[in-house]
Each structure stands twice: as structure tokens, then as C-alpha cells.
Amino acid sequence: MEFIKPGTNINFIGQRKTAFFLSLFLIIASILTLIAHKGPKYGVDFAGGTQFIVEYESAISTGDVRQKLIDSGLKSPVIQKFGEEGQNQFQIRLLDSEHLDNSFIKNLSNVISVSNNKANILSVDMVGPQVSNELRSKALLAIFYSLLFITIYISGRFEMKWGESGVIAGSLMGAVYLLSLLNISIPYLILFALTASLIIFWYRDLRFAMGAICALIHDVLITVGLFSILNIEFNLPIIAAILTIIGYSLNDTIIVFDRIRENLKTEKEHLSLGELINKSINETLSRTILTSGTTLLVLIALFVLGGSIIHDFSLAMITGIIIGTYSSIFIASPFLLAWKSK
Amino acid sequence: MRPIPWKAIIVISAIIISAVLVVPTFYPDIWPHKQINLGLDLQGGMHLIMQVDTDKAVENRTERLVSSVREEFKEKRIRYKSVVKSGISKFDVTIDSKDDFNAFSEILKKQFPELSFQKGNSENKFVVSMKEEEVKNIKKLSVDQALETIRGRIDEFGVSEPDIRRQGDNRILIQLPGIDDPERAKNLIGKTAQLEFKLVDEKADIDNLPMTSEIAYQISDTENKKTPFVLKKSTTLTGEYLTDAKVNFDTQFNDPYVSIEFNSKGARIFDQLTAENIQKRLAIVLDGKVYSAPVIQDRISGGKAQITGSFTVEEARDLAIVLRAGALPAPVKIIEERTVGPTLGADSIKKGLISMAVGGSLVIIFMAIYYSGAGLIANFALIINILLIGAGLAAFQATLTLPGIAGMILTIGMAVDANVLIFERIREELRLGVSTYAAISNGFERAALTILDANVTTLIAAIVLFQFGTGPVKGFAVTLTLGILSSLFTALFVSRVIFDYIYSGKGTKKLSI
Numbered sequence: 024m025e026f027i028k029p030g031t032n033i034n035f036i037g038q039r040k041t042a043f044f045l046s047l048f049l050i051i052a053s054i055l056t057l058i059a060h061k062g063p064k065y066g067v068d069f070a071g072g073t074q075f076i077v078e079y080e081s082a083i084s085t086g087d088v089r090q091k092l093i094d095s096g097l098k099s100p101v102i103q104k105f106g107e108e109g110q111n112q113f114q115i116r117l118l119d120s121e122h123l124d125n126s127f128i129k130n131l132s133n134v135i136s137v138s139n140n141k142a143n144i145l146s147v148d149m150v151g152p153q154v155s156n157e158l159r160s161k162a163l164l165a166i167f168y169s170l171l172f173i174t175i176y177i178s179g180r181f182e183m184k185w186g187e188s189g190v191i192a193g194s195l196m197g198a199v200y201l202l203s204l205l206n207i208s209i210p211y212l213i214l215f216a217l218t219a220s221l222i223i224f225w226y227r228d229l230r231f232a233m234g235a236i237c238a239l240i241h242d243v244l245i246t247v248g249l250f251s252i253l254n255i256e257f258n259l260p261i262i263a264a265i266l267t268i269i270g271y272s273l274n275d276t277i278i279v280f281d282r283i284r285e286n287l288k289t290e291k292e293h294l295s296l297g298e299l300i301n302k303s304i305n306e307t308l309s310r311t312i313l314t315s316g317t318t319l320l321v322l323i324a325l326f327v328l329g330g331s332i333i334h335d336f337s338l339a340m341i342t343g344i345i346i347g348t349y350s351s352i353f354i355a356s357p358f359l360l361a362w363k364s365k
Numbered sequence: 366m367r368p369i370p371w372k373a374i375i376v377i378s379a380i381i382i383s384a385v386l387v388v389p390t391f392y393p394d395i396w397p398h399k400q401i402n403l404g405l406d407l408q409g410g411m412h413l414i415m416q417v418d419t420d421k422a423v424e425n426r427t428e429r430l431v432s433s434v435r436e437e438f439k440e441k442r443i444r445y446k447s448v449v450k451s452g453i454s455k456f457d458v459t460i461d462s463k464d465d466f467n468a469f470s471e472i473l474k475k476q477f478p479e480l481s482f483q484k485g486n487s488e489n490k491f492v493v494s495m496k497e498e499e500v501k502n503i504k505k506l507s508v509d510q511a512l513e514t515i516r517g518r519i520d521e522f523g524v525s526e527p528d529i530r531r532q533g534d535n536r537i538l539i540q541l542p543g544i545d546d547p548e549r550a551k552n553l554i555g556k557t558a559q560l561e562f563k564l565v566d567e568k569a570d571i572d573n574l575p576m577t578s579e580i581a582y583q584i585s586d587t588e589n590k591k592t593p594f595v596l597k598k599s600t601t602l603t604g605e606y607l608t609d610a611k612v613n614f615d616t617q618f619n620d621p622y623v624s625i626e627f628n629s630k631g632a633r634i635f636d637q638l639t640a641e642n643i644q645k646r647l648a649i650v651l652d653g654k655v656y657s658a659p660v661i662q663d664r665i666s667g668g669k670a671q672i673t674g675s676f677t678v679e680e681a682r683d684l685a686i687v688l689r690a691g692a693l694p695a696p697v698k699i700i701e702e703r704t705v706g707p708t709l710g711a712d713s714i715k716k717g718l719i720s721m722a723v724g725g726s727l728v729i730i731f732m733a734i735y736y737s738g739a740g741l742i743a744n745f746a747l748i749i750n751i752l753l754i755g756a757g758l759a760a761f762q763a764t765l766t767l768p769g770i771a772g773m774i775l776t777i778g779m780a781v782d783a784n785v786l787i788f789e790r791i792r793e794e795l796r797l798g799v800s801t802y803a804a805i806s807n808g809f810e811r812a813a814l815t816i817l818d819a820n821v822t823t824l825i826a827a828i829v830l831f832q833f834g835t836g837p838v839k840g841f842a843v844t845l846t847l848g849i850l851s852s853l854f855t856a857l858f859v860s861r862v863i864f865d866y867i868y869s870g871k872g873t874k875k876l877s878i
Contacts, residue, residue, distance in 0.1 A: 024735045029796055076709065145709040147547070151700035154414065158835075165833035169826045176825060180818055260768050263830055263838045267775065267845065270826030274779075274819040278786070281815045306793075313785045317731060318778035321724030325774050328723055330716035332406075332709075333771055340775065 027309040035352055036301040036360070042353035046241055053248020063247060066256035067148050069162070071155035072118045075131065076145040079111040083140055088113055095134045106331050112145070160209040162262040167213045169266055170239055171195060173273055174220070174232040181231040181280055188232065191223050234358035235276050238350040242272045246343045255335050264339035271318070272347025275311055276355040282307050283356065300356050308352075315348045372862045379854075380749060383756035390759060401758045404766030406837050407714050409707035410542035411550060415515075415697040417535045422507035422695035423500055424453050430477065430495075431456050437472050446489075455494035457485060507694040508535055515539065515554055515697075517690035522553055522683075537697070547704045549683065557652050557696050558687040560604030562638070563596040565646035565658055571595055584654040584674055594655050596648050602638060606631025610688035612681045613671075621681035622673040625688060632668025640664040651684075703836070717770035725751070725777050732781055736788055738877025742863050743784035746855040750780050753851035754844060763847075766840030776848025782819070783856030787812040788878055801876045805864050813857055820849050 057063065067074040077088075085102050092100040097117060106112035115135075136142045150158070171192050178188035199216050203209070217240065224233040243265060250257070282303035290299060319341060326337040390400040405412050427450055434456075435448050444461040451457045460469055469491075473480055479499040482491045495503075512531055519527050519541070528540040544550055566578045571593060574580070583592040609626040627635055638647070639661050648658040649672050656674045672684070729747065732740040754773055758765055791808030799807065824846065831842035868876060 024737075029793075143706070144704075145706045147702060147704040149699070149702040151416075151698075153416075154701045161833045165829050169829040172825045172829065173822050176821055259834070259838045260771075260841070263768055263834065263841045266826045266830045267823070270823030271779070273822040274782070277819045277822060278815055281818060307789075310782075310785050310789045313735070313789075314779070314782040317728045317781050317785075318775070320727045320731065321720075321774050321778035324724030324727060325720045325771060328716060328720040329771070329774075330713060332713060333717070333767060336768065336771060340771075 025309070026312060027305075031308065032301070032305050033308070034301060035304050036297045036357055039353065039357040039360070042357070046245075046350075046354060049245045049248070050241065053244050053251070056248050056251040060251050063251060063257045064254060065155075065159070066258035066261075067116065067150050067155075068258045069155050069159045070118070071150050071152045072116060073147065073149040074117075075115045075147055076105055077113050077115060077132070077135065077142045078106075078145050079113075079137075079140050079142050081140050082109075082111055083137065085113065087137070088115070088135060091135045091137070112331075158259065162259070163209050163213050165262065166243065166265060166269070167199070167216060168196075169269055170217070170236060171220070173239070173269070174224070174229075174236050177235050177273075177277070177280075178224075178229045178232040181284060182229060184227075184229060187227065188229065191220065191227070195220055230359055230361075231280055234355045235273060235280075237358055238276055238355035239269055239272060241350050241354055242268060242343060242346050245346050246339065249342050250339065253338075255338065258335070260333075260336040261339050264336050264343060267340065268343030268347055271344060272350060275315075275348055275351035278310065279304055279307050279351055279356050283359070297360055300359060304352055304356055311348060311352065315344055318344055372858070373866070376859050376862050379859075380752065383749075383752045386756040386759040387752060390755070399759060399762060401755065402762060402764040403710075403714075404764045404769065404837060404840050405540060405542060405703070405710075406705050406767045407710045407717075407765065407770075408542055409544075409705050409710040410540065411544050411547045412701070412703040412836060413539040413541075413551070413554070413699055414532065414701040415511075415537045415539065415555070416700045417508045417511045417537065417693075418696045418698065419504035419507050419535045420453050420695075423495070423503050424450075425695070426503050427452075427454055427456060427495065430480070434458070434472075434477070434493075437476055438469075441468055441472060443468050443472070451492070452494075454500050455492055457490060458482070458493055459485075459487075459490045461489070463489060504535065508537070510694045511697060512537055514691050514693055518553055518686055519550075521686045521690060522550065524550070536700070543707065545707075549679070551699065551702075553683050553687060555697055555699060556687050556693075558604065558690075558692045559652050560607070560688060560692065561600045561650045562602040562635075563598075563600050563648045563650055564642060565648050566595045566597050567646070569595045581648070581650055581653055581655050584651075584656050592655075594648055594658060596650065596655075602627075602631060602634045604688060604692050606634065607688055607691075610685040612678070612685050615673075620673075621676050621678045622671050623676075623681050623685050623688065624669065624671050627668035627670075629668070632666070635668055635670065636664065636666045713767045714770075717767060717774075721770065721774050721777070724774050728777055728781060732784075736878055739784075739788050739791075739864075742860050742867075743781055743788070745863065746784065746860045747777065747780055749859055750848070750851050750855045751777065753854070754847045757847040757851065758844070761843075763843045764840050765844070766837040768837045769840035769844040772841045772844035772848060776845065776852060779823075780848065780852035780855070783812075783816045783852055784860060786816055786819075787856065787860070791876070791878055795876065795878070801868055804876065805868055809857070809861055809864075816853065816856065820853055824849050 085104060089100060089102050092102070092115065099118070101116040101118075103114045103116075104112070105114040132142050132144050175185075175188045175192045179185035195216050198219075199212055202212055202215075217236075221233065221236065224230075224236070246265060246268060250261070255261070283300055286294075286299050286303050290302070294302065322337050322341050322344065325333060326341060329337060385396075386398065387401075388395055389398040393400060431448055431450050435445075438445050438448070443465045445465075446459040446461060448458050449456060458469070460466065466489075470482075473482060473493065479496055480493050481496055482493040484490075485492045508531060512529065515537060516527075516529050519529065519539070524541045524544055526542060528538070530538050532538040539554065541550060563581075566575075569575055569578045571580070574595065577598050578595050579598050580593050581596050583594070606627045607625055608628045608631075611624050612621055613624045614621055643661050643663065646658045646660050649656045649670075651672075656672050676684070725747070729744045732743050732747075734740070736743065751773070754776065757763070787808050790812045791804050794804035794807045795801075827842050827845040827849065831839055831846065834842055
């Protein structure tokens with residue numbers, strides 16, 4: 024059985040302008056949504072506060088639960104239906120941590136229980152402000168470091184510039200470390216480091232690394248933007264998903280790059296760079312679609328059957344893998360062409 | 366050429382070893398080996414990070430130093446205007462006359478080597494501060510001691526396989542799997558348990574409190590009803606002299622109370638205290654709250670006392686535990702808590718396994734249809750892959766979490782990637798018209814490098830994630846890493862062995878791919 028017949032030659036490179044505009048549009052949309060929502064919507068891991076999952080023995084409306092909580096003296100509890108239909112589960116989130124030291128949690132189940140309808144606490148997540156700040160910085164640093172290490176690997180493997188990329192990465196890490204001692208906030212720090220690395224890659228002509236990192240920033244930005252639109256909270260598992268998407272998207276990109284490198288050796292004379300890149304994308308297309316397909320298959324199974332706790336995580340992975348596949352075909356490889364005009 | 370048997374031997378032994386490692390997780394009694402650890406999110410339990418208020422420990426020490434310095438001055442007959450605490454680790458000393466300066470400096474040097482002093486901003490005033498290394502030492506000791514105390518309390522409380530360890534400078538990580546009353550455990554762990562015996566100051570006027578007295582409230586107080594006690598600040602008898610604490614029941618009403626026993630020094634102090642203050646009230650204060658304030662009827666020798674209050678049996682038992690384990694050297698605060706009830710955990714496992722089974726089956730069916738014969742080989746490799754991940758988790762005693770299960774599911778989807786790459790190459794080779802065996806051989810060789818390259822990046826992401834992640838996320842990083850490694854092994858080695866075995870016979874079989 025074959026989906027993509029041999030000799031298929033779809034003109035991806037010819038579509039690159041359309042793709043660039045589409046991506047540009049998506050990225051701008053992501054940034055605008057993020058600005059409109061005042062940054063990503065942080066969950067309890069990154070914003071701090073307390074979150075409970077409670078289950079009632081029989082049906083009750085969200086409004087009734089909210090009223091119960093407000094009656095107990097809480098100002099602005101956030102209550103969402105949780106779990107599947109008929110499970111009577113709710114997620115309650117309190118932003119303030121003032122109730123944590125006293126017996127509030129102990130009494131929560133009594134506070135929100137209605138006569139004949141007892142509420143049981145299924146889980147509690149409490150994150151203090153100090154911890155949430157640390158987790159936020161750590162998450163950003165983790166994304167940054169994985170991007171950095173991956174670029175070293177790519178320039179090393181594809182352009183045999185291990186030393187150079189190592190030195191660049193080393194100095195960037197050093198700079199980030201030194202600046203972090205000056206208490207510069209981590210988001211700005213990382214923005215600075217990413218811009219710096221892009222400029223360096225451009226001047227040092229590390230085109231594979233540049234193509235890969237642009238595709239990755241593209242994937243991460245659009246995924247984050249999409250989350251902002253869908254109103255999904257950022258928690259630790261979502262960061263895990265983003266890092267996996269980075270790894271996965273690159274996996275795709277590298278396979279195309281590998282083919283380009285291989286074709287560069289044999290067919291440089293017959294084909295223009297554009298045609299060569301296009302041929303390589305087509306030759307690997309079957310694999311790209313199959314692997315993304317099987318991965319999506321299992322993720323959809325996880326999304327549908329895995330339960331509410333893993334819902335957002337699987338959704339993040341699904342969107343990330345679709346975007347990652349798109350970017351390795353339409354963004355990363357055509358990027359190599361950008362040098363021709365340089 | 367038949368395959369060299371040792372390759373097949375490696376594959377078969379890998380399968381056998383993995384099976385040996387994995388089976389005890391499902392049938393614990395079959396042979397002795399550790400099971401796969403389940404994370405707190407799957408088996409239920411409580412994860413806490415406590416922060417020790419190390420500054421408070423330093424402050425307590427400073428307070429004790431202030432009173433020791435005062436005593437020393439009295440003994441050496443140095444007249445002083447004041448010795449008062451002026452910061453966390455420093456205090457001001459003002460002596461009456463210059464003549465005493467030498468004696469003062471001598472005392473500090475000889476008796477208090479941990480202190481240093483500077484001239485203050487007025488005459489005969491000195492700022493005495495604790496040396497930097499002493500402050501550090503107190504902080505470190507307070508965390509160590511808090512850790513030991515908490516460990517002692519949890520051991521007595523009875524939790525199977527608790528994990529208690531230091532994290533960073535002043536934090537303690539506590540993991541209590543399978544706990545059914547998290548609130549009670551939290552109370553037990555977080556109580557400072559500073560026990561003090563203080564005399565009630567009967568004469569003092571509550572609105573015009575003398576410097577030497579303070580107000581404390583009764584433990585049973587509610588928002589609306591408060592019973593203030595005026596207590597003398599100074600205390601000679603504290604929980605540090607305790608040797609034992611037990612729950613007993615009052616013979617009349619069968620109410621539980623905690624009986625405590627002092628060591629010989631404590632017994633002596635208690636004896637003296639009661640002898641000097643007959644008919645006065647002595648308050649038993651725990652963490653600043655008055656439990657009871659009985660009138661001293663008689664001198665009590667023998668070093669035994671009782672703490673009564675309207676306890677439930679459970680409360681009395683917990684109080685006895687914390688008293689036996691000793692006080693925390695400084696207050697602790699919970700800065701992160703994650704509790705998962707056992708039902709939610711069981712539900713997560715069930716749903717995780719169902720999605721793994723369904724997702725896996727879909728992939729297996731798809732591969733069999735798309736690549737027919739070769740697809741079956743890939744499917745075989747996939748099943749071994751899952752077995753290997755399980756074996757890896759058991760062998761390294763890694764923890765399986767809900768995101769970890771997601772990582773396994775993801776691996777199932779991604780693991781076929783390596784096989785797809787190989788099969789697509791083999792198909793390409795076959796289209797070029799090379800023989801079956803050559804196509805297989807070239808396909809594997811050419812795809813191998815690409816497969817390695819592609820997996821290294823995901824591996825990098827997984828390792829970074831492991832470095833930064835906590836708990837569940839770490840579990841995800843672990844399964845992802847194991848998944849990548851085992852899929853490399855199964856695709857490049859196991860499938861190869863099977864291909865070689867089937868297609869390297871003398872005749873040229875047609876390749877089913």
C-alpha cells in the first residue's frame with residue numbers, strides 16, 4: 024500500500040511565499056492574542072494559588088457550587104466543570120493563598136457539600152508564589168536550553184561546525200547566566216539570547232541551524248498563540264508537551280535536511296538548489312505523513328480516552344505535531360534558499 | 366549467509382530479561398523483584414515542599430545569646446544600660462562606663478567566640494553581631510534538624526515508603542504515597558511543637574501589660590469566643606527536657622490526655638518551679654497557644670505532668686507523636702502541596718492503559734495493512750519496545766506517572782518512525798531493481814544515520830526536560846528517553862535480525878513490504 028506514489032513531485036518550494044505569508048499571519052495573530060490576553064494564561068503551577076478537583080455524589084450546577092464558595096467568604100473562586108458527562112466533577116481554583124494556612128482545605132468538603140449531596144476532594148494542588156515564580160523561570164530556561172543544544176547539534180552534524188557552534192552556544196549560555204545574576208527578568212533575557220543567536224547564525228552562515236531554529240520558534244509561537252485563543256492554561260505538562268514538540272518537529276526537519284545533504288552530493292549539477300530541496304521534500308513526504316499519522320493516531324486515542332487530566336497535554340501535542348509537520352515541509356527547508364539571495 | 370547466531374541470542378536474551386523485570390509488576394508474588402514504581406499522581410498520595418524559616422532559627426539563637434550575655438555581665442559585675450536585640454543576628458549593648466570596656470571585650474572573645482562587635486553610634490554603645498559562618502551554620506543545622514524531626518514524626522505516624530529529603534538550601538521535600546488523611550499528616554508535619562510551661566501573671570492588667578508579660582489564647586478558642594491569658598514571658602521549662610509523651614485516658618470520663626515525662630534536669634526544674642509557685646496557675650503552652658492552665662496544688666517531684674484539653678483520641682495521639690519527636694528548630698511553611706486521592710489515581714491508570722491499548726492497536730493495524738509482511742515485523746518490534754520500556758522503568762526504579770504513560774503512548778506513535786524510514790528506503794532500493802537482500806541491507810544502512818540524527822534531537826529535549834522537571838514531568842522525560850533508546854534498539858537491531866532471518870535464505874523470496 025502506498026499513499027504517496029514514487030516520483031511524486033509536488034511543488035512545495037513554489038508555494039513557499041504563500042506558506043511564509045500564512046505563517047507570518049499565524050505568528051502575528053499569536054502575538055496579538057498574547058498581547059490581548061496579557062501573556063499566556065498561566066495555570067496554578069506558574070501563577071500560584073490553589074486548585075481542587077472535587078466530586079459530588081449526585082448532580083449539581085456550577086452556579087450552586089460557586090454560591091457555596093462565595094457564602095464561605097471567598098471573593099472570586101473560579102469553577103469549571105471537570106471530567107466526563109455525569110461525573111459531577113468540578114475544578115475549583117483560588118488565586119489567593121490566604122486560606123491555606125488555616126483549616127480551610129480541611130473544611131472545604133464540608134463547606135461545599137449540600138445536604139444529601141456530599142462533595143469529596145479528589146486532588147489538591149497548591150503552589151506558593153515563590154515556587155510558581157521559580158517554575159516559570161525554569162520552564163522558560165528549559166525551552167531556551169533545548170533550543171540551544173539542538174542548534175549546536177544541527178550545525179555540528181550538518182555543517183561540521185561543532186567547534187564554532189559550541190563556542191557560540193557556550194558564550195550565549197555564559198551571557199544568560201551573567202545577566203541572570205543582574206536580576207534581569209528571564210523572558211527578556213531569553214528574547215535577547217534568541218535574537219542574538221539568530222543574528223550570529225546569520226552572519227556566521229550557519230544556515231541549517233538557522234532554518235531549524237526559525238522553524239522551532241515558529242512552532243512554539245503558534246502553539247502558544249493557539250492555546251491563548253483556546254483559553255488553555257499553561258501548566259508543567261504543557262511545557263513538557265512544548266519541549267517534546269520541539270524535539271519532534273526537529274526530528275522531521277532533520278530527516279528532510281538529511282535527504283537534502285545526500286542529494287547535494289549526487290545531484291548538485293543537474294538541479295538548482297530550489298529543485299533539489301523540493302525533490303528531497305517529496306522523497307521524504309511519504310515518511311513524514313506516515314509518522315505524523317501514526318503519532319496523531321495515538322495522540323487522538325489519548326485525547327479521547329485518556330481522561331480530563333491529560334486532555335490539555337494531548338491537545339497541545341496534537342496541535343504541535345500538525346504545526347511541526349507543516350513547518351518542516353514549508354518553513355525549515357525553504358529557509359535554506361534564503362541564502363541564495365544573500 | 367545465515368545470520369550470526371549471537372545477534373539472535375542478544376535479542377532473545379533482551380526479551381527474556383525484560384520479561385523477568387516486568388512480570389513482578391503484574392504478579393508480585395511470582396519471583397522477588399521490585400515492581401515499577403507508581404508516581405503519586407497514579408497511586409494517590411501527598412507531595413509537599415516545606416520551607417524552613419531559617420531566619421527565625423537565627424533569631425531564636427540571637428535571643429538566647431542576648432540572655433546569656435546579660436547573665437554573663439551580671440556574673441562578671443559589668444554594669445550595663447541595655448542589651449537588646451536589634452536585628453535577626455545582632456544586638457546592641459550599652460555599658461555604663463568606659464572602664465568596663467576591657468572586661469566586656471574579654472567576655473565576648475572568650476565566652477562568645479561566635480560573636481564580633483563594632484562601636485555603635487553613641488558612647489559606650491556597641492553593635493554585637495553573629496559571625497557570618499555561624500549564621501550559615503545555624504541555618505544549615507536548623508534545616509538538618511527539621512528534616513530529622515519531620516522524619517521521626519512521619520515514621521511514628523506510619524506511612525509506608527515515605528520519601529523525605531532536603532531540597533536546595535532551606536527546603537524539605539516530602540512524598541507520602543497512599544496517605545488517606547492528608548490534612549492530619551500536614552498538621553503533624555507542620556507543627557513547630559514548641560512546648561513551654563509559663564506562669565500565669567494573675568496581677569497584671571490586660572490593658573496595661575508589663576514588659577515581662579504577654580498574652581496568649583486558649584487552643585479551643587474560636588473567632589467569637591476568646592479566652593486571653595496573661596503569661597510571664599520568661600520560661601525555664603520547655604519541651605527540650607522531655608523524654609516521653611504518651612496518650613492516656615482519664616478514669617472518670619475516659620477522655621484522652623497526653624502524659625509527659627521529663628529527664629532528670631527537666632524534673633529538677635519542674636520540682637523547683639512547682640515548689641516555688643504553689644497555688645499559682647501554670648500554663649502549658651504549645652506553639653503559643655494555651656492548652657490548659659491548672660493551679661499548682663502541690664510540689665511535683667518525679668518529673669511527670671499531663672497535658673489535658675478537649676482532645677479527640679487522634680489529636681492526643683498526634684500531639685504525643687510531635688512531642689516525642691521533638692520541636693522543630695524553626696517554623697516551617699508549606700510552599701507547594703499536591704495531593705491526589707486514590708480514586709483519581711486509579712482512574713488515571715485505567716484511562717491511560719485503555720488509551721495505550723487503543724492507540725497501540727490502531728498503529729499495529731495500520732502498519733500491518735500498509736507494509737503487510739514487513740509491517741508485522743515492525744509490530745513485533747513495537748511490542749518488544751513497550752516491553753523494554755517497562756523493563757527499563759523497573760530496572761532503574763524510575764517512577765511511572767500519568768505524563769509518563771502519555772510518554773509511552775507517544776513513543777508507540779513515534780517508534781514506528783524508525784521502521785517507516787527503513788521500509789521507505791527499502792522500497793526505494795527495490796524500485797531501483799536491486800535484489801531483495803541487498804535492498805534490505807542498503808535500506809538499513811542508509812536509514813541508520815538519519816534515524817540516529819533524528820532521535821538525538823528528541824533525546825536532547827527529553828534530557829533538558831528531565832533536568833528541569835519535577836515529579837510527573839520528570840516521569841514523562843524518563844519514559845520518553847527510555848522510549849527513544851529502546852526504539853533505536855528495536856528498529857536498528859531487532860527488526861534487522863528478523864529480516865535477516867527470513868530473507869537471507871538461499872532462494873530469493875519476494876519481499877512483502
